[in-house]
Amino acid sequence: MKKLFLVLLLVGWAIYASATDCDPYFPTPYSPRIANYDMKVILDHDNRMLDVTTRMVWNNTSPDTITTIPFYMYLNSFKNTYSTFIHDAGGSVFRENLTTEPEARWGWCDIDKMTENGTSDVTGNLKYIQPNNDNILDQSVLELTLAEPIMPGDSVVLDFDWRAKIPEVIARCGYSRDYYLFVHWFPQAGVYEQNVEGVWGWNCHQFMPGTEFFADFGVYNVEMTIPDYFIIGASGCRIKEVDNKDGTKTYGYYVEDVIDFAWTISPRFVVVEEQWEHVTIRLLIQPEHAMLSDRFMEALKGGFAYFDEHVGPYVYPTLTVVDPPLHGLRSGLMEYPTLITGGTFYNIPKGIRTSEALLIHEFGHQYYMSMLASNEKEEPWLDEGMVTYMEDCIMDELYGERNSIFDILGYRTGTEEMSRLEYTGMNNPKAGSIARPGWEFTEGRKGFQYSKTATWLHTMENMFGTPTMRKFLKRYYQEHAFTHPKAPDLLRVLNEVVSEDHGLTFGENLDWLTDQVLYGTDICDYAIGRISNFDDISPHGIFDGENGEKEFRKGERSGKVNSAVTVYRLGELIIPTEVRIKFEDGTEVLEKWDGIARTMIFEYQRESRIVSAQVDPEYKITLDVDMNNNSKTLKPNKKPLWKYAIKALFWLQNTMSFATVIG
Amino acid sequence: MIKSFTKGISIGLKQSKIALTIYLLQLLLALPLALQVFRVLNASIGDSLEVEKLIYDYDNTIFRDFLNAHGDAITPLIGQTRWIVIVYFIFWIFLKGGVFYCIKEQTSRWETFWTGGARHFFRFLKVSVFFLVLHLVWAGLVMFIMSAILGDAINDMPTEREIVLAIAAGVIVWLVGLFFLIVANLLTKIKIVSEYRQKVWTSIVDGLKWTSANLFKGVGLYILFFLLQITFFGIYFGVDMASGMVSETLILVFFFLQQLLVFSRILIRIMAAGAFWDLHERSRPEPELIAHTTD
Numbered sequence: 001m002k003k004l005f006l007v008l009l010l011v012g013w014a015i016y017a018s019a020t021d022c023d024p025y026f027p028t029p030y031s032p033r034i035a036n037y038d039m040k041v042i043l044d045h046d047n048r049m050l051d052v053t054t055r056m057v058w059n060n061t062s063p064d065t066i067t068t069i070p071f072y073m074y075l076n077s078f079k080n081t082y083s084t085f086i087h088d089a090g091g092s093v094f095r096e097n098l099t100t101e102p103e104a105r106w107g108w109c110d111i112d113k114m115t116e117n118g119t120s121d122v123t124g125n126l127k128y129i130q131p132n133n134d135n136i137l138d139q140s141v142l143e144l145t146l147a148e149p150i151m152p153g154d155s156v157v158l159d160f161d162w163r164a165k166i167p168e169v170i171a172r173c174g175y176s177r178d179y180y181l182f183v184h185w186f187p188q189a190g191v192y193e194q195n196v197e198g199v200w201g202w203n204c205h206q207f208m209p210g211t212e213f214f215a216d217f218g219v220y221n222v223e224m225t226i227p228d229y230f231i232i233g234a235s236g237c238r239i240k241e242v243d244n245k246d247g248t249k250t251y252g253y254y255v256e257d258v259i260d261f262a263w264t265i266s267p268r269f270v271v272v273e274e275q276w277e278h279v280t281i282r283l284l285i286q287p288e289h290a291m292l293s294d295r296f297m298e299a300l301k302g303g304f305a306y307f308d309e310h311v312g313p314y315v316y317p318t319l320t321v322v323d324p325p326l327h328g329l330r331s332g333l334m335e336y337p338t339l340i341t342g343g344t345f346y347n348i349p350k351g352i353r354t355s356e357a358l359l360i361h362e363f364g365h366q367y368y369m370s371m372l373a374s375n376e377k378e379e380p381w382l383d384e385g386m387v388t389y390m391e392d393c394i395m396d397e398l399y400g401e402r403n404s405i406f407d408i409l410g411y412r413t414g415t416e417e418m419s420r421l422e423y424t425g426m427n428n429p430k431a432g433s434i435a436r437p438g439w440e441f442t443e444g445r446k447g448f449q450y451s452k453t454a455t456w457l458h459t460m461e462n463m464f465g466t467p468t469m470r471k472f473l474k475r476y477y478q479e480h481a482f483t484h485p486k487a488p489d490l491l492r493v494l495n496e497v498v499s500e501d502h503g504l505t506f507g508e509n510l511d512w513l514t515d516q517v518l519y520g521t522d523i524c525d526y527a528i529g530r531i532s533n534f535d536d537i538s539p540h541g542i543f544d545g546e547n548g549e550k551e552f553r554k555g556e557r558s559g560k561v562n563s564a565v566t567v568y569r570l571g572e573l574i575i576p577t578e579v580r581i582k583f584e585d586g587t588e589v590l591e592k593w594d595g596i597a598r599t600m601i602f603e604y605q606r607e608s609r610i611v612s613a614q615v616d617p618e619y620k621i622t623l624d625v626d627m628n629n630n631s632k633t634l635k636p637n638k639k640p641l642w643k644y645a646i647k648a649l650f651w652l653q654n655t656m657s658f659a660t661v662i663g
Numbered sequence: 664m665i666k667s668f669t670k671g672i673s674i675g676l677k678q679s680k681i682a683l684t685i686y687l688l689q690l691l692l693a694l695p696l697a698l699q700v701f702r703v704l705n706a707s708i709g710d711s712l713e714v715e716k717l718i719y720d721y722d723n724t725i726f727r728d729f730l731n732a733h734g735d736a737i738t739p740l741i742g743q744t745r746w747i748v749i750v751y752f753i754f755w756i757f758l759k760g761g762v763f764y765c766i767k768e769q770t771s772r773w774e775t776f777w778t779g780g781a782r783h784f785f786r787f788l789k790v791s792v793f794f795l796v797l798h799l800v801w802a803g804l805v806m807f808i809m810s811a812i813l814g815d816a817i818n819d820m821p822t823e824r825e826i827v828l829a830i831a832a833g834v835i836v837w838l839v840g841l842f843f844l845i846v847a848n849l850l851t852k853i854k855i856v857s858e859y860r861q862k863v864w865t866s867i868v869d870g871l872k873w874t875s876a877n878l879f880k881g882v883g884l885y886i887l888f889f890l891l892q893i894t895f896f897g898i899y900f901g902v903d904m905a906s907g908m909v910s911e912t913l914i915l916v917f918f919f920l921q922q923l924l925v926f927s928r929i930l931i932r933i934m935a936a937g938a939f940w941d942l943h944e945r946s947r948p949e950p951e952l953i954a955h956t957t958d
Binding site: 268286287288325326327345346347402410411412413417418420421424425612614625626627628629630631632633634636637638639640641642643644645646647648649650652653654655656657659660661662663 | 689690692693694696697698700701704705707708709710711712713714715716717718720721722723724725727728729731732744747748751752755756759791794795798818821822823824826827841844845848903904908910911914917918921922924925928929932
């Protein structure tokens with residue numbers, strides 16, 4: 001009997017082990033686990049429909065009594081052109097006009113039945129609300145009025161059956177042929193939280209253009225029944241795999257302490273698995289891109305190592321990376337907890353590392369979107385800006401400072417450099433501030449949220465030093481992981497760390513900088529205006545003598561030179577900086593300047609002339625929109641100009657010769 | 664074909680003086696614009712210490728900051744480039760007449776060259792305009808067919824690999840047509856010069872007929888000269904990648920290398936003209952039959 005029991009135990013363990021590719025259970029929870037979902041999903045592939053039963057357990061960790069729960073119903077944003085998401089975007093999403101799309105293209109989500117705590121049928125208590133505008137046709141937020149209020153410290157169990165029609169990919173979600181990406185796909189509770197004033201309330205915005213996602217932490221246990229020929233990937237660990245012998249398989253996935261759950265299926269995925277320390281990286285790549293898997297893995301592992309060393313641990317046991325097919329590329333370049341989507345092309349040359357940069361970027365969201373879980377809707381810069389900064393650091397460390405993103409046929413650019421150029425090259429870098437809700441960005445979303453924020457962070461790194469910046473990154477993570485930090489939280493940590501490391505060198509706090517860069521719209525541009533040198537000559541000309549007689553005195557050279565450097569502040573933004581002045585005899589002077597005056601003149605009387613001057617000589621202020629005017633020399637080197645004039649001549653001659661081939 | 668290729672090289676080398684003349688004329692047209700590029704760079708960022716960095720490497724920050732701040736200064740130069748290319752295109756038609764006439768007369772005297780250019784200019788202009796239109800029609804046709812095929816099929820193609828291959832196939836088809844038209848253009852002009860033809864349209868028809876009849880020889884011969892140019896370019900870029908213009912001496916060395924390459928392109932064009940002249944001569948009927956067919 002004992003032997004039989006042992007055999008059964010071993011068989012049971014073997015079945016469990018074969019279905020489980022990792023250990024999903026944390027010894028102690030990382031998060032408060034407020035919204036927890038247990039879902040059983042059946043996919044009707046032919047009709048692109050989902051049939052789902054959900055049990056949601058919601059815990060009231062607030063001091064308030066809760067009477068309603070709002071749910072995000074993102075799929076309803078893809079129901080028609082009058083959803084706020086599509087209507088406010090002018091009918092186009094990702095430059096795709098949706099105003100004439102056929103019925104099959106659209107998606108929706110309906111809750112058919114909901115019971116509260118297993119007894120009360122509360123289906124009739126559901127109604128769509130529009131907390132952000134008066135668009136009554138928008139069904140992206142559904143509010144439940146509870147049968148029984150939830151007292152502080154209590155929970156509610158909601159069971160609901162719902163159906164969804166999956167759209168053909170719109171804003172990442174949906175299908176494209178036999179590839180599916182299920183993201184923001186289920187009715188998900190909003191977040192009951194304290195706002196910056198400390199007032200508790202629901203945070204559940206309608207789905208609006210330019211915004212992403214925000215939800216509470218919880219545990220997800222999801223079972224999906226799908227045709228058996230599909231290869232599946234999902235957030236978390238696979239804990240179940242059953243062949244139903246009817247042409248379908250049921251997979252179970254489990255993940256703890258995450259704010260969302262995403263999954264994907266396709267019969268064409270090639271699965272590449274590699275390990276980085278405790279994390280299984282599961283790459284679901286298209287066969288035509290499989291030759292790029294080594295490049296992707298190298299980038300991802302570099303990202304893991306960098307974040308682990310300089311920010312904090314990646315706590316989850318898996319990361320699933322989805323490579324969408326070209327026809328489904330609109331589902332790419334996005335982040336979900338423990339699942340990210342990339343985007344690449346067949347045989348993309350090694351010198352073009354945009355795919356690597358994208359993967360590192362999306363992986364970076366595992367920290368700022370997922371584990372810290374800032375509000376991507378209200379404060380997108382907290383996520384996108386931080387991630388872009390980290391992406392720049394990682395890319396430049398992995399592949400080279402000046403050539404990390406492009407290094408092809410002599411064209412080279414670093415990723416940090418690219419971020420700065422994306423900001424400084426905007427049509428109007430004064431169009432708005434960084435710190436705005438996502439829906440307020442009508443232009444320059446990437447330029448401000450991503451690039452300007454990253455450039456500001458690089459400027460601070462240059463000013464305060466890399467160790468201070470890394471201390472800030474670490475402490476921000478340590479103090480705010482799994483807590484939904486807001487801008488004041490980040491700025492408080494930043495002020496603390498800078499104050500600890502530098503005392504009052506940069507003032508009592510950094511408001512002078514953050515007010516200008518985060519909340520202001522001005523640009524920074526310092527320039528050297530003029531360099532002048534005049535021989536110092538004693539007074540020359542006719543002078544009145546003691547007795548009133550006119551006396552002609554001849555000026556004599558003292559051997560010294562009166563020199564001056566004029567520095568301009570062309571932009572409105574003020575950042576203290578330095579000016580380096582070089583003299584003909586090889587000596588240098590480094591002047592500290594508060595950067596306030598519109599015109600600042602540095603004057604000298606020396607035995608040597610000034611030959612050059614440079615404001616911000618260590619290139620700390622990457623926010624400066626024109627680096628070329630930061631310096632001036634009286635002994636310019638014309639050789640590089642000739643070099644490019646000669647190149648221009650060469651290419652013009654070749655263009656002329658080429659044009660005559662057909663003549 | 665190989666015989667014509669070697670003969671072409673020999674004819675081209677004999678016409679080095681003419682090639683040098685054409686090169687100098689081209690340089691004269693292009694040089695003012697290059698000097699303007701220097702002036703614009705000098706006036707905008709010439710005094711900046713940043714410029715020093717450009718001697719060693721390409722620097723995207725310097726260029727993008729320059730374009731952001733001084734992009735307007737570059738716009739007129741782009742407009743001028745367009746006009747220079749158009750002027751040279753017309754000028755080349757004149758020069759080509761001189762080249763063919765020199766080949767015919769087996770001389771490289773300037774007098775012959777200018778006489779040939781003047782004598783054949785208007786007929787050559789008509790031929791060039793006709794073939795230019797044909798080139799545009801051909802390119803448009805290929806693009807239209809490609810976009811029609813891809814437009815319908817792109818949604819059915821399983822991956823972008825098939826799209827890349829389809830585009831590559833389209834480019835190959837376009838190139839074959841392009842080479843055909845280039846050869847036909849050359850042959851039309853050879854017929855005008857070698858057979859003293861006055862009528863342009865019959866020459867074009869005969870040029871097209873000859874090219875069709877000698878498709879593989881003609882296009883093959885052109886590809887040989889094309890590959891010769893590509894080889895020279897490859898060598899130049901190899902040297903550029905290995906060294907680059909990173910010092911005063913190397914700037915000077917590369918200037919001469921670039922100009923040598925530009926000159927070689929012109930020389931190879933003359934060699935190609937000589938090779939096709941030879942190929943045409945070899946394919947001509949017996950002399951007594953010519954009397955009936957010449958205009």
